[in-house]
Amino acid sequence: MPRSADRALPNRPLRLLGGAAITLSIAALMAVLFWTILEAAEAQPLSAASSIDIPWLLWITSLQAALSTSISLVVGVAIAWALNRLHFPGRGLLAGLFASAIVTPGIVVAFGLLTVWGRSGWLSRVSEVWFGAPLDLPIFGLGGVVAAHVILDGAFAATILLNRLNSIPLERLKTGQSLGLSARTRFEIIDWPVIRSSLPGLGAIIFLLAFTSFPIVLLLGGGPSVQTLEVAIYSAVRLDFDLNAAVLLAVLQIGLCSAIILLAAAAPAVPVSVAQRSPLRWRDRGWATPLQGLVLLAATAGFGLPLAALLIDGLSDAVQLLESPSFWRALGTSLAIGLASAILTLVLAVTLAAARAASSLKFFRIGLGVPAYAYLAVPAVALSLGAFLFIRNLGIAPGAVAPLVVIVANTLLALPFGMATLSPAFDSVVRTRGRLMRSLGLSGSKQFMLVEWPLLGRDFGTVFALAFCFSLGDLGVIALFGTQDFVTLPLLMLRAFSAYRGTDAAAIAAVVLILAVAAFTVLPLMFERLSHARAR
Amino acid sequence: MLELAELIFAYPGQAKPYDFSMQASAGHITAIRGASGSGKSTLLDLIAGFLRPASGAIRVDGKDITKLPPELRPVSILFQSETLFEHLTAGANVALGLAHPDPTAVNAALAEVTLPGIANQSAATLSGGQKQRVALARTLLRNRPVLLLDEPFSALDDEARASTRRLLRNLTQKQQWATVLVTHHTDDIAAIADRTYVLKDGTITR
Numbered sequence: 001m002p003r004s005a006d007r008a009l010p011n012r013p014l015r016l017l018g019g020a021a022i023t024l025s026i027a028a029l030m031a032v033l034f035w036t037i038l039e040a041a042e043a044q045p046l047s048a049a050s051s052i053d054i055p056w057l058l059w060i061t062s063l064q065a066a067l068s069t070s071i072s073l074v075v076g077v078a079i080a081w082a083l084n085r086l087h088f089p090g091r092g093l094l095a096g097l098f099a100s101a102i103v104t105p106g107i108v109v110a111f112g113l114l115t116v117w118g119r120s121g122w123l124s125r126v127s128e129v130w131f132g133a134p135l136d137l138p139i140f141g142l143g144g145v146v147a148a149h150v151i152l153d154g155a156f157a158a159t160i161l162l163n164r165l166n167s168i169p170l171e172r173l174k175t176g177q178s179l180g181l182s183a184r185t186r187f188e189i190i191d192w193p194v195i196r197s198s199l200p201g202l203g204a205i206i207f208l209l210a211f212t213s214f215p216i217v218l219l220l221g222g223g224p225s226v227q228t229l230e231v232a233i234y235s236a237v238r239l240d241f242d243l244n245a246a247v248l249l250a251v252l253q254i255g256l257c258s259a260i261i262l263l264a265a266a267a268p269a270v271p272v273s274v275a276q277r278s279p280l281r282w283r284d285r286g287w288a289t290p291l292q293g294l295v296l297l298a299a300t301a302g303f304g305l306p307l308a309a310l311l312i313d314g315l316s317d318a319v320q321l322l323e324s325p326s327f328w329r330a331l332g333t334s335l336a337i338g339l340a341s342a343i344l345t346l347v348l349a350v351t352l353a354a355a356r357a358a359s360s361l362k363f364f365r366i367g368l369g370v371p372a373y374a375y376l377a378v379p380a381v382a383l384s385l386g387a388f389l390f391i392r393n394l395g396i397a398p399g400a401v402a403p404l405v406v407i408v409a410n411t412l413l414a415l416p417f418g419m420a421t422l423s424p425a426f427d428s429v430v431r432t433r434g435r436l437m438r439s440l441g442l443s444g445s446k447q448f449m450l451v452e453w454p455l456l457g458r459d460f461g462t463v464f465a466l467a468f469c470f471s472l473g474d475l476g477v478i479a480l481f482g483t484q485d486f487v488t489l490p491l492l493m494l495r496a497f498s499a500y501r502g503t504d505a506a507a508i509a510a511v512v513l514i515l516a517v518a519a520f521t522v523l524p525l526m527f528e529r530l531s532h533a534r535a536r
Numbered sequence: 537m538l539e540l541a542e543l544i545f546a547y548p549g550q551a552k553p554y555d556f557s558m559q560a561s562a563g564h565i566t567a568i569r570g571a572s573g574s575g576k577s578t579l580l581d582l583i584a585g586f587l588r589p590a591s592g593a594i595r596v597d598g599k600d601i602t603k604l605p606p607e608l609r610p611v612s613i614l615f616q617s618e619t620l621f622e623h624l625t626a627g628a629n630v631a632l633g634l635a636h637p638d639p640t641a642v643n644a645a646l647a648e649v650t651l652p653g654i655a656n657q658s659a660a661t662l663s664g665g666q667k668q669r670v671a672l673a674r675t676l677l678r679n680r681p682v683l684l685l686d687e688p689f690s691a692l693d694d695e696a697r698a699s700t701r702r703l704l705r706n707l708t709q710k711q712q713w714a715t716v717l718v719t720h721h722t723d724d725i726a727a728i729a730d731r732t733y734v735l736k737d738g739t740i741t742r
């Protein structure tokens with residue numbers, strides 16, 4: 001935050017108090033859950049986890065995460081490069097498709113892959129018609145897991161990198177074009193420096209996502225051969241009923257994720273601002289343009305085909321699903337949990353971001369951010385395990401408080417993204433309009449209703465939509481807390497898949513995908529309209 | 537000589553289109569003065585080929601270049617900022633855009649702009665005035681007959697401003713460039729311009 005903003009606003013005690021209260025509450029909650037896990041670990045002999053080959057588990061998790069990260073970055077660079085150069089009708093739609101990767105649930109992508117590449121998937125059926133034999137591709141195992149991660153994380157990387165390329169100063173591009181730079185030289189001296197600076201931070205995020213991946217590995221891992229620590233914890237709790245092993249794995253998971261976050265913190269931050277596309281249209285000459293076209297075709301097929309196949313297959317089987325009471329119950333639960341998580345996330349993120357912006361003390365600003373991001377170190381399944389043990393220690397049946405735990409866990413999952421969106425936005429308002437607000441005597445609710453809400457309405461909508469979508473697609477938390485009576489759509493889908501009811505699972509996945517994309521598209525616009533209406 | 541003949545251009549939604557006609561002679565500096573938003577940068581973008589006019593012609597030494605892409609136009613352009621790629625050395629910046637860069641020629645061009653021996657120095661370490669000189673050295677090597685300058689002195693201090701202006705004037709005369717300078721600084725115009733046009737309401741007047 002620039003020093004100039006420090007004196008732009010007087011301290012807002014209520015905002016600071018609200019931020020501090022939330023920070024302390026989250027810190028206390030995390031500490032209690034972590035302590036519960038540690039206490040459980042101390043009570044268990046180390047040999048309890050002897051049935052799990054931990055070195056192998058770490059090796060395969062790291063290998064999978066490293067492969068997913070490196071391939072995703074290469075794919076992301078290629079897509080961003082091609083989208084930056086080519087202009088055609090539908091380009092915005094295609095960029096929007098890749099941007100929606102952030103809210104596309106992993107379980108949906110995994111199922112989409114199965115719909116295309118699985119034993120009874122599209123390609124296999126085509127092969128049977130044309131060649132008389134179905135295809136038997138190794139979709140279960142390392143290849144399938146990495147492919148699913150690359151689809152999601154490659155598209156995510158492409159969106160971030162495209163924003164970076166679009167923010168290259170116009171004068172630099174004009175100078176390059178005027179000099180007649182070749183496609184290769186242009187990439188080397190104009191694009192690559194911009195891309196390179198984003199790769200360490202982006203790589204760290206993708207590595208962490210792949211390292212802690214749950215639904216994709218659960219569906220496509222093919223059993224114990226390819227797992228992550230999260231899946232191993234889930235298996236230990238729900239399948240093997242081995243709490244000792246789960247606790248030890250959770251401690252290992254928290255330690256490793258903390259180490260990765262510390263390493264990632266050393267990398268330059270990835271700017272998340274969306275840049276406006278510069279009006280300059282400079283097409284590369286020679287081999288580059290056909291190559292860019294090929295890249296976009298392959299990327300569209302790779303990312304779009306599984307989702308399109310899922311929608312086509314899923315919706316054609318949806319009629320049967322619509323007659324099922326359990327589907328409607330799960331849909332209602334998912335929507336209720338999603339809305340509750342989204343509201344809670346928005347309230348927490350706004351309070352924390354407003355408090356950060358109101359403070360000029362660096363230490364306080366950092367302190368307000370730490371608990372929100374600390375959740376990254378304690379991923380969903382580990383957190384859920386902590387909550388599970390804590391609630392059980394209190395003598396309460398975990399099922400009785402399951403909805404509350406799932407809402408809180410999903411909120412904490414979305415909070416880092418909420419803070420990443422809102423904190424720079426609130427800082428920017430203070431930086432650019434702080435002095436004016438101070439001179440006009442705007443504070444408290446007036447500051448919020450007259451300045452911040454109208455200016456940041458769309459950002460609020462983005463946070464609300466992100467939290468809703470994360471919750472809608474969550475499997476990590478609900479997998480531990482779900483019961484016969486408390487089922488969300490992803491859990492219903494997993495159960496249908498496990499019971500070999502593939503058509504039901506595909507239909508549920510299609511519904512989740514439609515809900516997520518619709519929410520991500522509509523909610524930010526709705527908030528923007530609402531905030532402008534209030535401003536008038 | 538650079539000649540603009542009834543060059544018409546409008547951005548989408550713009551009610552009154554720009555209508556540019558002017559001449560810039562070889563060996564002279566032609567200044568275009570105008571307020572912010574008057575269309576100075578649009579004029580340079582049209583000459584450099586970043587924008588396509590609806591009608592009219594741009595000629596250099598009698599040859600119509602209106603339909604040529606920017607990289608094939610006999611034009612060099614210098615901006616107020618972003619003239620150099622800062623992660624490259626000064627020499628690499630000078631050699632950019634040349635099919636077969638010759639280190640001796642690069643060094644000679646740098647010496648010509650009074651920066652001898654800095655070819656291996658990172659562009660990021662240069663001052664604002666030095667960066668503009670390195671960009672001028674690149675222009676020297678490319679040797680295009682038209683030089684476009686978009687507020688090139690705005691980011692410079694008084695001393696660097698005066699020396700860069702002198703250098704620009706000398707090079708324009710020596711290389712016989714038709715130099716077009718757009719600016720809203722009247723002191724720059726008074727110091728080096730041979731001819732001045734005023735850009736107002738979308739048209740150019742002398």
